[in-house]
Amino acid sequence: MATSSSTEGRFAQVLQCPICLESLRRPKVLPCGHTYCNSCLQSHISSKVINRGTPQACFPCPVCRADTTLPDNTASVDQWAELFPVNSIVSSLLDVSVETFGEKFCDICRKWNRETSAKSFCKDCKRFLCTLCKEHHNETLSCISHDVVDLSTDYDTSIRIPSLSTIEKCLKHLNKNIEFYCIDHNLLCCNTCGFLEHRKCEKVIPIDDMVKTFDSKAKSKYLETNIRNIGDHIKEITGKIKENADNIQNDKSAILQQIRSLRAELNVKLQKLEDELIASLEGNHKTEDLTLHNQEARAQSLISGIGSDLTQLDLVMTHGSEVQKVIILHSMEENLNRYFKAISEYQEELKDIKIGLECNKNLPDLINNLNEFGQITVARLQTKFPPCSPVTASQREEETVDxxxxxxxxxxxxxxxxxxxxxxxxxxxxxxxxxxxxxxxxxxxxxxxxxxxxxxxxxxxxxxxxxxxxxxxxxxxxxxxxxxxxxxxxxxxxxxxxxxxxxxxxxxxxxxxxxxxxxxxxxxxxxxxxxxxxxxxxxxxxxxxxxxxxxxxxxxxxxxxxxxxxxxxxxxxxxxxxxxxxxxxxxxxxxxxxxxxxxxxxxxxxxxxxxxxxxxxxxxxxxxxxxxxxxxxxxxxxxxxxxxxxxxxxxxxxxxxxxxxxxxxxxxxxxxxxxxxx
Known part of the structure; x- marks a missing residue:
């Protein structure tokens, strides 16, 4: 709706549908007092109604969650929202807000980012219309019967007092006025309610008698103050919710850092253990390899000696004298004894060497059991608030700083x-x-x-x-x-x-x-x-x-x-x-x-x-x-x-x-x- 900022400031919350968050259109009020667009309420009822087709058919109010019974569940499904009364106060405020303040621009043109001066206002659509859009509006079949007024001549520029007559209507019997007050149940009721539901009550008085002793100013001041007090408590709760949101975001960042630090610490520890184990492997391999190398060198030296002896033996036996043969054979016999002794020593020293890895006996269990670094826990402790207690209007009066x-x-x-x-x-x-x-x-x-x-x-x-x-x-x-x-x-x-x-x-x-x-x-x-x-x-x-x-x-x-x-x-x-x-x-x-x-x-x-x-x-x-x-x-x-x-x-x-x-x-x-x- 095109209204001045002052009007929006005064009526913004009252005139806004809690479902679509737009200006209310054909506002319908539930018994709990909350008001919605007719179409929004119809969509909500159709999707949320329970016990459909039974006398217990009901749906939750979108705001307060109060169970709301359908006035007539035998009616057509697409007519359920129509069964609830129009909020005449809100409807009148809508009329006041659109007819009283500021320059008007065509709402349809505004959707196309054009500012065209409005010449008319449709009271049913709650829209301002320029001349061209009015023609199209009036030619639309569903809008033919709408009440369209000329802004220049047809509406009162003074602020009208909203019609309050519907307040006197019984919410259960829309055609009946409230006429009685049941003291036993602290309920207002019409003739029908009184006969059907309160005929056995001892204290049922005419509402006119109640009015005589009822201090409406004091009660109004009490209710206004306490509603504001509840609003303050809800704001405090909202602040706590935002504080919790900030806290869990900070907790998340801190835990992420903690997880990364834990992984880094594990990496450092594992790298150190790996380096130490590899160094031990290199040292042991080097020691054993050197021993084997020395054993091989000694064996090669013996093989060379054996080769030399065989060459000498062949030469003497072929070309030497008998004396030379006796001498060489005697010498070779001594060498043979040395060879047998050397082989015996070599065989004694020689071991089959195998380098292996013996893991820490706790490591397999550690690996098998280490399925996680840890667990993310969420602690939900009851937030402590002082009791939301009723207060009186006087306590909100201004006080001096000291x-x-x-x-x-x-x-x-x-x-x-x-x-x-x-x-x-x-x-x-x-x-x-x-x-x-x-x-x-x-x-x-x-x-x-x-x-x-x-x-x-x-x-x-x-x-x-x-x-x-x-x-x-x-x-x-x-x-x-x-x-x-x-x-x-x-x-x-x-x-x-x-x-x-x-x-x-x-x-x-x-x-x-x-x-x-x-x-x-x-x-x-x-x-x-x-x-x-x-x-x-x-x-x-x-x-x-x-x-x-x-x-x-x-x-x-x-x-x-x-x-x-x-x-x-x-x-x-x-x-x-x-x-x-x-x-x-x-x-x-x-x-x-x-x-x-x-x-x-x-x-x-x-x-x-x-x-x-x-x-x-x-x-x-x-x-x-x-x-x-x-x-x-x-x-x-x-x-x-x-x-x-x-x-x-x-x-x-x-x-x-x-x-x-x-x-x-x-x-x-x-x-x-x-x-x-x-």
Whole structure:
């Protein structure tokens, strides 16, 4: 589409089809909310639909992979995309974007690298047309019925508000308006849905009644902020993916160099062994060859002597006197004895010589077993991210560089006295101490989310023991029998340990929902579930669910994402931090709300503890601070304000008669120790 850069900047992502990456044409919206071109959606459904021809026929959304049921699987295959409603908002935005901004050029001519001024616009094709292309367009059989407007006279140059009427339509029954809200299922429905699916539900109210109590501005701000927050997390994940891609490319280059170096080292070693063996062969051959040469020379000398004797014997016997014959024969007899002796010696000395190669006895096995230099291994370790937690819009408001606020003008009542490291040599990630427990035996237990460990330290902060878990732990609590319970949220598991000379697991229980915070109240476990139903589970110590706590007005009161839980020393008040709603809520043991605490400078409340007087101390994960709150829900003072290094406080734990406390931070290897000051 020919639109100005400003328009493209405003609508680029909304108006682009995720499949063809072009401007949406006849945009169709799925129940999950994602929109595609009609033709792109049809192609996707035809290729991906499963259980074709049955009532269970469905296909995955190309973006979110949600299973989407065909509204009518008896329809013709080439009409499946038509069954889904048009996204009227996107369609209107398309009209606005093509009719409002900048000079228009013919889209067809542009494909041929020609810029021809557009005179008309086809609302069905979403294309600008010059005079000539308009004539061809109108003569095309499939385009005869299209709505083509004259740019100079036939369209409104003001920005139109998109038609929103289709938002009120039921996605299951397109001709019905949404009229009811089912509180039991947290679903909006039309008359038909209400009769067919919710007639047995106890709490179904008209949508007009819901509108009266629904804070749309707060909810809109909450959703917008959290969608952006999720986008930020996805960008962080994308960055990690790119980082991994760079890392494995670097790993590949390093391994290639390592392989070549290994081959070079082997070549050098083999060449050295070969040279040494050849030198040994040459030396041995030279020695034996010289011996044989000397033996041959002596034999040749003897042969020459024998020849000379035979010549003399023949001459004397032919021409000599009898005396001469006696003398020569006597001499020859002595020579004969010498010859026999020489032959005997030669035969004794003469050996059959054979030079051979005796290989190292380990060499054949080495050659047979050396089928490879090594193996390429791929280690896939779970990337550790802090939980993607809902945040409120207020935390995105601009702050000054030094983090100054009114609370910083208040007197600080906590002083940092020391810090110590909880990083172990075999930790694969930076520490994320999500909870701290102090025992009466002066032991301190640190729950490390990133490294999936429980770490036990002594009074002087020396490591006593640690245990690796199969999953990331979040919260812990000490039971009456001095055993310890730890939550593993994503595994929906609570582990129970004995902290003796050697820590050991004794049992585990499974939970219906994710388990984040945990506290012990008499013989019951109080479990917070985060965004998994935004509820609180009450279990017995065997894991049986006794009840579920979720205030009826939790949506309107923004009591969302219950994260951490703390019970006061008298076991009479339960404190729950609601991360999304920026709230601390105090309940009595009957689960009636005693008070709700909020503060403009407390964002993303997480870790909770109580001091000697019973006041609550609360960590602000997103506001980088720690506040002290009275037992009736009033701010007393700010103990820790935002630091220059922007450390994110996660949890706090008092010890030593309640005058000293630990503070831990996100992705931080040290734990800070503070003293309360008057």
């Amino acid at each position: 983090g100054s606020s009114m609370n910083q003008l208040m007197d600080r009542k906590a002083m940092k006295v020391s810090e110590f490291s909880v990083k172990l040599p075999d930790d694969s990630s930076s520490c994320y101490i999500s909870d701290v427990l102090s025992l009466e035996t002066a032991k301190h237990i640190f729950v490390d989310w990133n490294n999936e460990k429980i770490k036990v330290y002594g009074e002087n902060f020396q490591l006593l023991q640690s245990m690796k878990l199969q999953g990331s732990p979040w919260n812990g609590s000490i039971l009456p029998d001095n055993s310890m319970a730890v939550t593993l949220p994503f595994r929906k598991t609570i582990l129970f340990f004995r902290i003796d000379d050697k820590m050991h697991s004794v049992r585990e229980i499974k939970t219906r929902l994710q388990c984040w915070g945990i506290a012990v109240m008499k013989d019951q476990l109080v479990i917070t579930t985060g965004c998994d139903e935004d509820s609180i589970l009450i279990l017995d110590t065997n894991g049986s669910e006794i009840r579920t706590v979720r205030p009826h007005n939790y949506l309107s009161e923004n009591m969302l994402y219950p994260y951490n839980v703390k019970i006061n020393r008298d076991k009479t008040i339960i404190y729950i931090s609601y991360y999304s709603g920026n709230k601390l809520v105090a309940y009595n043991t009957s689960w009636n709300v005693l008070f709700t605490y909020t503060d403009q400078d407390m964002n993303g409340p997480e870790g909770i503890d109580t001091d000697r007087e019973g006041n609550i101390v609360l960590c602000g994960y997103s506001s980088y601070n720690v506040q002290q709150i009275s037992t009736d829900g009033k701010l007393i003072k700010v103990l820790i304000t935002k630091k220059e290094d922007m450390k994110v406080p996660v949890t706090i734990q008092f010890y030593r008669d309640m005058d000293r406390f630990f503070v831990t931070y996100r992705d931080c290897d040290v734990v800070e120790v503070y003293d309360m000051c008057d």
